Amino acid sequence: MTIPLTVNSTTHQIDLPGDVPLLWVLRDEIGLTGTKFGCGVSACGACTVHIDGEAVRACQVALRDVWGEVTTIEAMGTPGAMSILQQAWVDHQVAQCGYCQSGQIMQAAALLAETPRPGDADIDAAMEGNLCRCGTYPRIRAAIHAAAAKMSEV
Amino acid sequence: MSRLGTIARRSFLIGSAAIAGGVAFGVWKLNQPLANPLQPGPGEAALNPFIFIDGSGVTIITPKAEMGQGVQTTLAALAAEELDLDWEQVRVLHGPPAAAYYNSVMLGNVLPFKDYAMSDFQHRLAEEVGRFGKVVGLQITGGSTSMTDGFVRLREAGATARETLKLAASAQLNVAPASLRTESGQVIAPDGTAIRYEDLAEAAAQIDPPKVTLRDPSHWRYIGQSMPRLDQVAKATGTATFGIDVRMEGQRFATLRMNPNLGGGMVSYDATRAEAMPGVEKIIDLGNGIAVVARNTWLAFRAAEAVEITWQSAPYPPEQAQMWEAIEASFADAPNSTMRDDGDTTNGIAGATEVTAEYRVPFLAHATMEPMNAAALYTGEALQIACGNQVPTLVQSHCAEAVGLEPEQVSVETTFLGGGFGRRGEYDYAVYAARVAKEMPGTPIQVTWTREEDMGHDFYRPAAIGRFRGAVQDGRAVMLDGQIAGPSVTASAMPRLTGMQAAGPDRVLVEGAYDQPYAIPNYRIRGHITDLGLPIGFWRSVGASVNGFLHECFLDEMAHVAGRDPLDFRLEMMRSEHAPSAGCLEKVAEMSGWTGQTPEGIGRGVGFTYSFGTPVAQVVEVAQTDSGIRIARAWIACDVGLALDPEIVKAQMVSGLVYGLSAAVMGEITFAGGAVEQQNFWDYDALRMHTMPQVEVAVLEANGHMGGAGEPGTPPSMPALANALYDLTGTRARELPLNRSFDFVV
Structure with a gap:
């Protein structure tokens, strides 16, 4: 028996046990590798995706429990057509190794959806679950502020 | 004889006769050109190992791995710069494993000189020894050497390609080469005729490259500028391919469960229950653990946990306390090295005040964001490996040996690295993948470690104890005698990297302590090696990550006893010894508005370390808040001699600082029952958005030689923080991590 899963507006019939975490369905079954595995225990945020717009850790949501439409980094924009937030990331040259950045961007996008002009305290609260071993936090903060300003113009 | 064997045999010449016996052999060998590993097809040309041209344009092959340090962009x-490409035309690829991509600098850094005090002759000698990298084909990204290694080679590659393309155009247009110029990826004739490089490439490949002279720095367009990094768009859109993202047709997903008693084997295992679990395809006996191959990584993780395994015990003292005892005991042994021995440190100095202190630093894990992994496909005649790694030639030779193939039968694709920090200078993850793939010929396998497996099977930064005694008189340091004891990275890593045992004085054990630019008349640094039998390795800034803390905390204690401002105390000893280092201290004092005074509830500390050719001074500020101590601000002044890309240098300095502060606050690997106790980020964490200080960086260019950027930001951060905490609280913490002694904001 398969389980239906809607990711980035496409519905897939997934033939995996229902307790497989969403992360591993995305990466190994659907082939969406932009969402990263970092810890498996919700301690690093590298696997952050949206379910119905809410930022969640894909390593902690079982396939059978996915309650809505899943959005991954691949649907936020493409190299040729980046979102405002992604463009801000590039403008601020945020990434170093880059491994955590998909999760950082997904978390930041959820923050901006809820709080269009976040202050530093809002950024601290929203982003503290997303670990970056390269220490790119100051540039992440600057990119979020810049994207917020840009989005408020349009 | 396998290539591995050849490397091992040749390596003897580097290790045991680094200077005396080796140069002659090296020069002879160096005069032979290395084969170009790029094999162009029809319509393509590889003008040298670094420049590849096909119908769609120019690709620059970087011999160094992009692990976040921006190396591909700057190379x-x-x-x-020399090839006259527009920045939008620039494309890059990681080079394959090949001798042509040898690291020309890293081996030179084994010489026991103090970098800041090296004469031109010594620099030339280091360059000579560095060229042994060519002899052994040591292709490695590490030691903060990429820019010094690539600075001439990549420019020469660009210039040679440019001049060869001009010769090709000259023949085609029948005009003198000197009348041609190059711009935007084209050769342009006096009459305005423009020919694209891609249309000249095949003809150019038939022409012997001419000798070239490099452009004067006054003509540089890119070098010295902050260029848009080439990896940013891919990394902001989830389209950058890391090792863990490699996907091949029909791929299966696997994981490992290895003996947590590192180096121990397996007594027995029972996989009955695991074999019946969903999606499981095969369970493989690896001798010191098992691999589970499944249709999904998580199904493999779960099945691996279900295998019942009886492990052999560890070949080292199983408890942390025993390890500390072993390190303490090694102080009684004759020193392995005395790399600095100025004046007289054994007799007391009349009228001087003695200071003594003992410090301890723990084992540390690398904890790269991307857990260890590799993809492999074995077909019987060939092996394909894809992974993020810092050592492609070693990955190739060791994977070949593991599956019984020749290195020529093994291809290695280096992907982006989701963090390296020294961990991916090892090749264990690739060898395991090769061994798993060999058990399933024709099926591509991606082997991904769990975070717990990664944390528990690292090559750790060694623990160490420092015993320091010093003397101050009239406000100055008149004697400093430091002893450092701990396991030797060199002794552990040399057999893995070169196939030979390390011998002689170990520079790495004492780097960051013996080579600091302070004029102290009586100054001695000794190293004592503890042989624990535990796998340890290169951790960002290596020996300096230990010794920067020991040395700079002790100098702070001496300054306090001398009744001096800790920054002035250092500066006074540094000005006469090395002006660019003093320049960093002066700059960081200016940036931070250092007065030596801090208001109630605020503490400031200074730290300085000269490592990897770059002096770095840092001031860290801490603040007492209702929820604990917060690291509020930090200032960094570094002198890299020549900043090829200032923004990338700044980013590396901040990154190095955070890596060091994270370790200083909370980093600790401990052993119990032979196994590492820490498992995941919940018990091996790092600074995060809300605990990250505001940081300012100044990049100076007064030092006489180009230095590294990836590592030198790490060592001074730890003592700067500890010294700031002393300023805040009056408590001198002599043991890391600091959260054992202080309550931080968490």
Whole structure:
């Protein structure tokens, strides 16, 4: 028996046990590798995706429990057509190794959806679950502020 | 004899006769050109190992791995500078494993000189020894050497390609080469005729490259500028391919469960229950653990946990306390090295005040964001490996040996690295993948470690104890005698990297302590090696990550006893010894508005370390808040001699600082029952958005030689923080991590 899963507006019939975490369905079954595995225990945020717009850790949501439409980094924009937030990331040259950045961007996008002009305290609260071993936090903060300003113009 | 064997045999010449016996052999060998590993097809040309041209344009092949340090961008800028490419035309690829991509600098750094005090002759000698990298084909990204290694080579590659393309155009247009110029990836004739490089490439490949002279720095367009990094768009859109993202047709997903008693084997295992679990395809006996192959990584993780395994015990003292005892005991042994021995440190100095202190630093894990992994496909005649790694030639030779193939039968694709920090200078993850793939010929396998497996099977930064005694008189340091004891990275890593045992004085054990630019008349640094039998390795800034803390905390204690401002105390000893280092201290004092006074509830500390050719001074500020101590601000002044890309240098300095502060606050690997106790980020964490200080960086260019950027930001951060905490609280913590002694904001 398969389980239906809607990711980035496409519905897939997934033939995996229902307790497989969403992360591993995305990466190994659907082939969406932009969402990263970092810890498996919700301690690093590298696997952050949206379910119905809410930022969640894909390593902690079982396939059978996915309650809505899943959005991954691949649907936020493409190299040729980046979102405002992604463009801000590039403008601020945020990434170093880059491994955590998909999760950082997904978390930041959820923050901006809820709080269009976040202050530093809002950024601290929203982003503290997303670990970056390269220490790119100051540039992440600057990119979020810049994207917020840009989005408020349009 | 396998290539591995050849490397091992040749390596003897480097290790045991680094200077005396080796140069003659090296020079002879160096005069032979290395084969170009790029094999162009029809319509393509590889003008040298670094420049590849096909119908769609120019690709610059970088011999160094992109692990976040921006190396591909800067190496490409060096080649593009001479080749006259527009920045939008620049494309890069990681080079395959090949001798042509040898690291020309890293081996030179084994010489026991103090970098800041090296004469030109010593620099030339280091360059000579560095060229042994060519002899052994040591292709390695590490030691903060990429820019010094690539600075000339990549520019020469670009210039040679440019001049060869001009010769090709000259023949085609029947005009003198000197009348041609190059711009935007084209050769342009006096009459305005423009020919694209891609249309000249095949003809150019038939022409012997001419000798070239490099452009004067006054003509540089890219070098010295902050270029848009070439990896940013891919990394902001989830389209950058890391090792863990490699996907091949029909791929299966696997994981490992290895003996947590590192180096121990397996007594027995029972996989009955695991074999019946969903999606499981095969369970493989690896001798010191098992691999589970499944249709999904998580199904493999779960099945691996269900295998019942009886492990052999560890070949080292199983408890942390025993390890500390072993390190303490090694102080009684004759020192392995005395790399600094100025004046007289054994007799007391009349009228001087003695200071003594003992410090301890723990084992540390690398904890790269991307857990260890590799993809492999074995077909019987060939092996394909894809992974993020810092050592492609070693990955190739060791994987070949593991599956019984020749290195020529093994291809290695280096992907982006989701963090390296020294961990991916090992090749264990690739060898395991090769061994798993060999058990399933024809099926591509991606082997991904769990975070717990990664944390528990690292090559750790060694623990160490420092015993320091010093004397101050009239406000100055008149004697400093430091002893450092701990396991030797060199002794552990040399057999893995070169196939030979390390011998002689170990520079790495004492780097960051013996080579600091302070004029102290009586000054001695000794190293004592503890042989624990535990796998340890290169951790960002290596020996300096230990010794920067020991040395700079002790100098702070001496300054306090001398009744001096800790920054002035250092500066006074540094000005006469090395002006660019003093320049960093002066700059960081200016940036931070250092007065030596801090208001109630605020503490400031200074730290300085000269490592990897770059002096770095840092001031860290801490603040007492209702929820604990917060690291509020930090200032960094570094002198890299020549900043090829200032923004990338700044980013590396901040990154190095955070890596060091994270370790200083909370980093600790401990052993119990032979196994590492820490498992995941919940018990091996790092600074995060809300605990990150505001940081300012100044990049100076007064030092006489180009230095590294990836590592030198790490060592001074730890003592700067500890010294700031002393300023805040009056408590001198002599043991890391600091959260054992202080309550931080968490």
